[in-house]
Amino acid sequence: MLKLVSSVSSKREGILLALLLVSLLWVSGTNLGIRESRSASLVQDAFPEVVGGGKDKLTGDREQWRVQLSWPTKEKRIPQTNVVNHAPGWTIFDNLYVLNGTVYVVTDELETIPPRERMISTAINVRNGKEAVAARLPSDQEMRIISTEEARKIFGTAVGVIDGVTWLVNDPPQFITHYYHWAAELFFGFWRTYSSLDPSLPVTGHTPLAAIRRIWFAHTDSDHWRDYAHMNEWILRSAFPSLTSEYLNDWKERAELGRPFILDRVIFSDRAAAMHGLDFIRTERIAAEAFTLPGSPHWWSTIRGDIVKFAGLDEDIGSGTSHTPVITYISRQEWGRRMLRQEDHEKLVEELNALRDKHGYEVNIVSMDKLSRIEQIRLAARTTIMMGVHGNGLTSLVWMYPSPRATVIEFFYPGGFAHDYEYTTRSLGMSYYGVWGNETFTSLDLPPVKYPEGFQGNDIPIDGTVVAKLCQDRISVK
Numbered sequence: 001m002l003k004l005v006s007s008v009s010s011k012r013e014g015i016l017l018a019l020l021l022v023s024l025l026w027v028s029g030t031n032l033g034i035r036e037s038r039s040a041s042l043v044q045d046a047f048p049e050v051v052g053g054g055k056d057k058l059t060g061d062r063e064q065w066r067v068q069l070s071w072p073t074k075e076k077r078i079p080q081t082n083v084v085n086h087a088p089g090w091t092i093f094d095n096l097y098v099l100n101g102t103v104y105v106v107t108d109e110l111e112t113i114p115p116r117e118r119m120i121s122t123a124i125n126v127r128n129g130k131e132a133v134a135a136r137l138p139s140d141q142e143m144r145i146i147s148t149e150e151a152r153k154i155f156g157t158a159v160g161v162i163d164g165v166t167w168l169v170n171d172p173p174q175f176i177t178h179y180y181h182w183a184a185e186l187f188f189g190f191w192r193t194y195s196s197l198d199p200s201l202p203v204t205g206h207t208p209l210a211a212i213r214r215i216w217f218a219h220t221d222s223d224h225w226r227d228y229a230h231m232n233e234w235i236l237r238s239a240f241p242s243l244t245s246e247y248l249n250d251w252k253e254r255a256e257l258g259r260p261f262i263l264d265r266v267i268f269s270d271r272a273a274a275m276h277g278l279d280f281i282r283t284e285r286i287a288a289e290a291f292t293l294p295g296s297p298h299w300w301s302t303i304r305g306d307i308v309k310f311a312g313l314d315e316d317i318g319s320g321t322s323h324t325p326v327i328t329y330i331s332r333q334e335w336g337r338r339m340l341r342q343e344d345h346e347k348l349v350e351e352l353n354a355l356r357d358k359h360g361y362e363v364n365i366v367s368m369d370k371l372s373r374i375e376q377i378r379l380a381a382r383t384t385i386m387m388g389v390h391g392n393g394l395t396s397l398v399w400m401y402p403s404p405r406a407t408v409i410e411f412f413y414p415g416g417f418a419h420d421y422e423y424t425t426r427s428l429g430m431s432y433y434g435v436w437g438n439e440t441f442t443s444l445d446l447p448p449v450k451y452p453e454g455f456q457g458n459d460i461p462i463d464g465t466v467v468a469k470l471c472q473d474r475i476s477v478k
């Protein structure tokens with residue numbers, strides 16, 4: 001009798017434990033706000049005899065669902081495309097189809113699909129003028145939005161499966177080869193878009209979001225996505241070590257197969273499509289559109305943490321307000337373009353060194369092109385205040401820790417201004433100041449965008465005393 005009670009109790013406990021585990025998993029996913037891909041469950045419906053099959057099944061049989069998905073009869077449903085999150089130029093799709101180089105959105109709910117020109121373009125170089133804008137508008141060659149009935153006619157009864165997460169870059173190489181446009185625009189916007197699926201992402205950066213499996217450069221070959229300093233590949237490979245890349249020729253090869261594919265989950269980015277958004281019009285930054293999506297204030301901590309650790313430092317380096325402040329002046333005085341007046345440069349260096357001597361601050365006067373990639377990242381990660389003339393070197397601000405004292409100070413020719421580094425700084429939750437000679441302004445009182453004569457020249461004035469005072473004010477923040 002005791003054995004019978006024990007047996008029944010054991011079964012009940014087993015059932016309750018199983019239900020508890022299922023509930024915990026469901027609640028955990030719900031609380032995190034993670035939106036998982038629908039493709040896996042749909043594929044399992046199509047292959048119930050393969051997925052989760054018995055132990056006597058060969059591994060190869062169980063893997064069949066990852067190769068091909070079929071619907072031999074009308075009773076078998078075709079997976080519909082789901083727009084998981086969208087902002088102009090930045091779209092997360094589940095179940096996106098590709099055939100003959102054309103992207104297909106398959107849906108019987110057309111009202112859920114954003115306007116095509118806000119998702120994709122013809123991927124030609126961005127030029128000014130009405131004709132150039134019109135030439136970038138997509139046609140059926142770039143993307144078709146079709147019903148499930150049309151999909152059966154076009155695709156037949158089967159499609160190849162490309163599982164995992166894919167980042168599809170639908171841009172020409174026009175801007176990609178520039179470190180700023182890669183790191184602080186394209187990569188910036190990509191991760192802000194993807195991390196919108198985890199709005200509870202903590203300051204540690206730890207997230208259950210799946211690492212991207214591959215990146216597709218649909219219109220760029222393998223030689224034209226890297227910058228001259230090779231920072232682009234450092235960022236990509238250190239953040240996603242297992243990632244594989246496909247390029248223009250690979251895209252063409254897949255198109256020439258003449259067979260349809262279904263992509264599990266896709267982060268689709270398109271510069272020209274982003275330019276239709278109001279936030280781009282206001283800031284001239286394509287990444288600005290991604291910030292209209294929900295997100296955590298710590299959204300960038302995942303990428304920064306991984307890259308800083310890859311560079312050999314602790315991910316918390318630069319945090320807090322109790323460590324010795326690190327001031328980094330990125331000099332362009334040997335660059336030959338967009339430089340300070342030499343006497344003003346020397347006065348600035350003198351004032352910064354005076355802060356070092358009086359208060360014990362660490363002061364670094366550097367030319368970024370003279371440092372190795374790992375040295376650039378390590379220095380930026382430790383920096384409390386970064387300053388310099390408007391230029392590519394300031395891109396390193398993305399590796400700073402957004403502490404209360406973290407500040408970027410940008411020098412312009414008087415009357416000139418561009419949003420590039422101001423927007424990037426603000427997006428990371430750090431303080432920003434622009435300087436015209438002895439006049440300063442912040443993100444709260446920005447001047448209009450202008451490129452006056454002298455903007456690109458070598459006669460940019462700066463008052464080193466004003467900059468040093470600003471540094472002292474920012475370091476005093478607790």
